[in-house]
């Protein structure tokens with residue numbers, strides 16, 4: 001296998017490859033751009049005009065998505081997967097990956113869309129670099145742009161695999177992209193309704209990509225991901241990469257949710273009234289006191305059919321400590 005196919009090994013070892021550009025037997029070019037960043041370019045005659053950004057390791061302890069991208073890269077480097085798309089592979093937070101931690105000082109996925117400029121340290125610099133790599137990758141006009149940022153969650157989930165779809169004023173969510181996610185094994189999609197500071201919010205809002213955060217199961221250390229079944233996503237990604245994706249338009253079985261409220265932790269006095277092992281998508285009854293904070297702030301459930309995802313009272317003050325969601329329909333899709 002070509003040495004550049006071992007991007008994960010290089011990244012975990014903190015090494016730069018001796019040779020920055022390599023060609024596979026089929027003339028596919030692999031180009032190392034920076035730590036944890038590699039571009040794959042098909043021969044011009046094979047290029048189908050699609051640009052695909054695949055990122056993982058934005059949170060260093062979410063290893064199933066890192067292992068998935070590693071397998072895809074190996075397949076390409078061995079000539080077993082024959083790309084017709086341009087691809088940018090990114091491992092988001094290499095130092096956190098080496099330490100097996102979500103982040104070191106700052107959560108990289110809260111540093112996009114301008115936030116890195118208001119912070120200092122290696123993670124703020126990395127977020128700036130990731131923005132630059134994505135901006136440069138998606139700079140070619142006339143090509144389709146798709147970004148999947150792959151994650152696993154801190155806790156178990158009543159719905160194992162789901163996507164979060166960013167929002168931008170004046171732009172409609174795409175039915176076609178949801179059908180694609182359905183075919184890739186996602187069981188639910190959460191439609192955002194305001195701007196955000198995540199990586200996919202940046203590529204969606206500023207670079208015009210279709211962009212999704214994909215949650216694939218529970219976070220576990222390297223080599224312990226047997227229970228995280230990414231087979232349907234992996235198959236779909238290979239098809240997208242090779243330009244052999246079967247057409248699909250079905251949203252059958254796909255559950256849609258809208259954000260009702262983000263629970264923001266304002267102070268160290270923040271209290272979240274949920275058991276530590278509560279699962280994502282757990283239902284919450286109307287009238288339930290979910291959280292309390294300074295100045296007598298109270299979060300009481302008013303919504304019918306409310307559920308909670310990503311509850312986390314340990315986030316830094318000012319950040320989201322959970323998302324309240326409600327069921328929605330496909331009425332607003334384009």
Ligand SMILES: O=C(O)CCC(=O)N[C@@H](CCC(=O)O)C(=O)O
Pocket residue numbers: 059109151152153154155164198200213310311312
């Ligand atoms: O399990 C959790 O609490 C967090 C899992 C995770 O990392 N999720 C992403 C979602 C990003 C988005 O909102 O699109 C995150 O919190 O960064």
Ligand SMILES: [Zn+2]
Pocket residue numbers: 058059062151152153
């Ligand atoms: Zn994550």
